[in-house]
Amino acid sequence: MTSGPGREPSKAVTRPDAGTMAEIAEATGFSISTVSRALNRPELVAENTRKKVLKVADELSFHPNRAASGLRSGSHRCLALLVGDISQPWYSMIAKSVDTVCAEHSFALQLKSFGHDQAKALSYLARIPYEGVDGIIINTGDDLGSPEIRAQLARIAERGIHVVTIGQTIPGLDVPTILYDDYCGAEEATAHLVEDWGVPLVFLGAIRGSVPAENRWQGFSSVVRRHGQADGIRIVTDGYDYKAGYSAMSAHLRVGPWPKGVLASNDQLAVGAIRAITDLGGTVGTDIAVVGFGDLDFAPYLVPPLSSVSGSVQEIAGAATNRLISLVKGEAQGNAMPPITVPRKLVIRESSQPPPSAGTADWEKPGERHQREGANP
Amino acid sequence: MTSGPGREPSKAVTRPDAGTMAEIAEATGFSISTVSRALNRPELVAENTRKKVLKVADELSFHPNRAASGLRSGSHRCLALLVGDISQPWYSMIAKSVDTVCAEHSFALQLKSFGHDQAKALSYLARIPYEGVDGIIINTGDDLGSPEIRAQLARIAERGIHVVTIGQTIPGLDVPTILYDDYCGAEEATAHLVEDWGVPLVFLGAIRGSVPAENRWQGFSSVVRRHGQADGIRIVTDGYDYKAGYSAMSAHLRVGPWPKGVLASNDQLAVGAIRAITDLGGTVGTDIAVVGFGDLDFAPYLVPPLSSVSGSVQEIAGAATNRLISLVKGEAQGNAMPPITVPRKLVIRESSQPPPSAGTADWEKPGERHQREGANP
DNA sequence: GGGCCGTGCGCAGTTGGATTT
DNA sequence: CAAATCCAACTGCGCACGGCC
Numbered sequence: 001m002t003s004g005p006g007r008e009p010s011k012a013v014t015r016p017d018a019g020t021m022a023e024i025a026e027a028t029g030f031s032i033s034t035v036s037r038a039l040n041r042p043e044l045v046a047e048n049t050r051k052k053v054l055k056v057a058d059e060l061s062f063h064p065n066r067a068a069s070g071l072r073s074g075s076h077r078c079l080a081l082l083v084g085d086i087s088q089p090w091y092s093m094i095a096k097s098v099d100t101v102c103a104e105h106s107f108a109l110q111l112k113s114f115g116h117d118q119a120k121a122l123s124y125l126a127r128i129p130y131e132g133v134d135g136i137i138i139n140t141g142d143d144l145g146s147p148e149i150r151a152q153l154a155r156i157a158e159r160g161i162h163v164v165t166i167g168q169t170i171p172g173l174d175v176p177t178i179l180y181d182d183y184c185g186a187e188e189a190t191a192h193l194v195e196d197w198g199v200p201l202v203f204l205g206a207i208r209g210s211v212p213a214e215n216r217w218q219g220f221s222s223v224v225r226r227h228g229q230a231d232g233i234r235i236v237t238d239g240y241d242y243k244a245g246y247s248a249m250s251a252h253l254r255v256g257p258w259p260k261g262v263l264a265s266n267d268q269l270a271v272g273a274i275r276a277i278t279d280l281g282g283t284v285g286t287d288i289a290v291v292g293f294g295d296l297d298f299a300p301y302l303v304p305p306l307s308s309v310s311g312s313v314q315e316i317a318g319a320a321t322n323r324l325i326s327l328v329k330g331e332a333q334g335n336a337m338p339p340i341t342v343p344r345k346l347v348i349r350e351s352s353q354p355p356p357s358a359g360t361a362d363w364e365k366p367g368e369r370h371q372r373e374g375a376n377p
Numbered sequence: 378m379t380s381g382p383g384r385e386p387s388k389a390v391t392r393p394d395a396g397t398m399a400e401i402a403e404a405t406g407f408s409i410s411t412v413s414r415a416l417n418r419p420e421l422v423a424e425n426t427r428k429k430v431l432k433v434a435d436e437l438s439f440h441p442n443r444a445a446s447g448l449r450s451g452s453h454r455c456l457a458l459l460v461g462d463i464s465q466p467w468y469s470m471i472a473k474s475v476d477t478v479c480a481e482h483s484f485a486l487q488l489k490s491f492g493h494d495q496a497k498a499l500s501y502l503a504r505i506p507y508e509g510v511d512g513i514i515i516n517t518g519d520d521l522g523s524p525e526i527r528a529q530l531a532r533i534a535e536r537g538i539h540v541v542t543i544g545q546t547i548p549g550l551d552v553p554t555i556l557y558d559d560y561c562g563a564e565e566a567t568a569h570l571v572e573d574w575g576v577p578l579v580f581l582g583a584i585r586g587s588v589p590a591e592n593r594w595q596g597f598s599s600v601v602r603r604h605g606q607a608d609g610i611r612i613v614t615d616g617y618d619y620k621a622g623y624s625a626m627s628a629h630l631r632v633g634p635w636p637k638g639v640l641a642s643n644d645q646l647a648v649g650a651i652r653a654i655t656d657l658g659g660t661v662g663t664d665i666a667v668v669g670f671g672d673l674d675f676a677p678y679l680v681p682p683l684s685s686v687s688g689s690v691q692e693i694a695g696a697a698t699n700r701l702i703s704l705v706k707g708e709a710q711g712n713a714m715p716p717i718t719v720p721r722k723l724v725i726r727e728s729s730q731p732p733p734s735a736g737t738a739d740w741e742k743p744g745e746r747h748q749r750e751g752a753n754p
Numbered sequence: 755g756g757g758c759c760g761t762g763c764g765c766a767g768t769t770g771g772a773t774t775t
Numbered sequence: 776c777a778a779a780t781c782c783a784a785c786t787g788c789g790c791a792c793g794g795c796c
Contacts, residue, residue: 067444068766092469111488132444445787
């Protein structure tokens with residue numbers, strides 16, 4: 001098989017001309033290590049040689065091989081994003097913002113979507129230490145307090161891989177966290193419903209094990225309680241998608257007196273609820289009010305436009321990513337980062353605008369609605 | 378600083394007990410290479426030693442370091458997914474399916490969402506050869522035919538990194554592709570509209586440079602032409618989101634006679650269009666029909682439920698990912714993979730169900746609608 | 755003398771310390 | 776001696792070779 005005195009082993013076959021530091025070294029006459037320093041620590045290299053190296057590097061459109069540089073230095077310039085389910089709008093918006101910030105810092109991003117399946121989350125976490133990842137952002141509504149998850153997270157932290165969470169703290173693990181002020185957001189929305197629509201109200205969505213949903217429920221019930229309604233009514237849904245909202249709401253409406261308003265734990269549930277109400281002959285925004293959480297892109301464009309508790313996704317995801325990158329680069333200490341709480345703000349649209357009885361005139365003219373709407377989609 | 382005769386260099390500080398092959402070797406008494414063989418090529422190792430190695434590996438919950446093994450072997454067991462915009466439902470559904478298949482094969486997945494920005498796409502592609510990625514799945518409606526993009530793709534292919542595309546072929550680049558039969562899907566939807574609603578009809582969404590949208594437009598106009606309507610009317614939108622559909626549809630409805638029906642290039646545009654029609658006093662499903670493309674999760678739960686041209690995302694994303702993994706593993710040759718075309722199927726809901734004039738009785742009873750609807754959400 | 759195993763090198767960089775001017 | 780550069784070791788793993796029973 002040996003054919004001639006060629007000095008290359010088997011390399012040229014698989015990846016021709018990989019554009020390595022060795023090539024730059026050969027082209028410039030410097031050693032590989034000088035090339036490396038010229039690129040990474042310019043202050044240690046003479047002005048002139050640095051220029052030469054950079055010039056050749058540019059000509060070869062050289063980028064360092066992530067795997068190789070990470071191997072020795074321990075820094076792979078790569079983050080991981082672990083989310084409940086990337087196909088849900090909320091998580092995909094988070095992913096977009098995280099990806100954007102990563103790209104700005106020329107970090108790569110690994111995606112791990114565990115479909116709200118604890119076992120899958122666990123297996124993803126177990127592999128993290130070997131993935132060549134410097135840090136991980138965790139965002140899910142699911143409860144991460146289980147001993148197995150916490151054990152894996154401890155292992156990860158032990159290996160020097162940094163962790164940042166969005167939306168919930170993990171008991172026993174002291175990592176930077178970005179939170180929404182869901183409690184206050186729910187309070188504001190509930191106050192609006194009580195004042196403009198009255199009681200009873202129902203809360204849609206608090207299944208067990210969801211941390212943000214629990215906060216929203218607490219905010220809701222605190223306001224309801226203040227108005228003499230015990231804790232308020234809680235409709236437990238089987239999941240967080242459109243269908244879950246539809247099913248749970250339908251079931252509730254069929255068996256008892258209708259509430260005056262609904263606060264849903266996210267916009268998908270709200271959409272399902274609106275459909276259920278409509279199906280049963282109700283008119284949302286007239287007979288009954290619906291408010292969602294998240295203020296997804298589609299909220300202003302639904303029929304009727306959906307009121308929702310908004311919050312800047314960019315802000316929350318950007319903050320998380322920037323913090324993680326700071327940690328990874330060693331520019332900051334995790335315990336020196338106070339938790340951030342991002343405010344929520346209620347956006348009122350037709351699905352919960354005060355009913356005709358309490359409202360003003362010109363309410364029926366469709367042309368005008370658009371005017372009002374244009375302001376805050 | 379040197380305190381005592383400790384024999385470790387500086388390792389223990391940064392990442393204590395990394396769980397390497399060296400540790401397994403030490404624990405079992407075998408050499409590192411034997412451990413490696415026991416794990417990767419069991420047939421070359423004695424039954425007994427293999428068992429011992431596997432046992433210890435399991436106890437240490439050992440996984441090979443991706444960076445290191447990829448460095449030497451050239452296979453990183455990692456794919457990249459390049460999408461137009463991960464925050465759009467379509468792409469996030471694709472991402473979910475791709476992630477799932479990757480996890481099944483214990484491949485990692487890098488996410489690159491370029492926000493429909495050609496420059497960003499280009500910079501992502503330029504870095505691909507250095508990211509430690511074995512292959513890349515490209516899915517976007519944007520036209521990838523530009524010379525710069527094609528040059529980068531050629532470089533990528535040259536490095537032995539495999540490419541698979543979803544939704545469009547790239548001229549001059551012979552890579553496996555999975556397509557939807559958008560042309561036929563549009564034909565079916567348009568035929569339905571013509572027969573049940575009549576003409577004129579409008580097509581919403583064909584901005585320049587979107588390949589699937591172009592196919593949908595062609596399918597639409599071929600049917601319309603057959604009914605003596607020249608090419609049909611095409612409303613060009615400024616993007617693909619809810620807002621674009623709303624703006625374009627509003628503008629169109631204000632200036633001319635209303636069409637009998639609308640075929641939108643995706644469901645987001647359809648939602649925007651429905652809102653525009655409603656705002657201007659129309660009733661979707663009675664005065665005018667709307668059909669979308671994609672059949673997103675929310676379609677059955679909108680008011681009115683949205684007709685849409687569906688197609689299995691799992692099928693398309695799964696096929697693409699499996700093909701790419703086959704290529705990477707060397708189990709197949711790219712040119713031996715015929716293009717797959719996944720069928721589309723029209724799902725009719727209330728937004729385009731035949732109008733009262735042509736329909737039967739009991740059409741107004743809301744309770745009944747749900748019955749009809751329950752069949753196919 | 756053919757299974758079984760260890761040695762040594764290479765992958766593409768990074769880094770501490772030695773070497774050169 | 777200080778600035779600039781180089782040498783050699785090292786990262787975790789895979790593979791060709793060769794040695795040993």
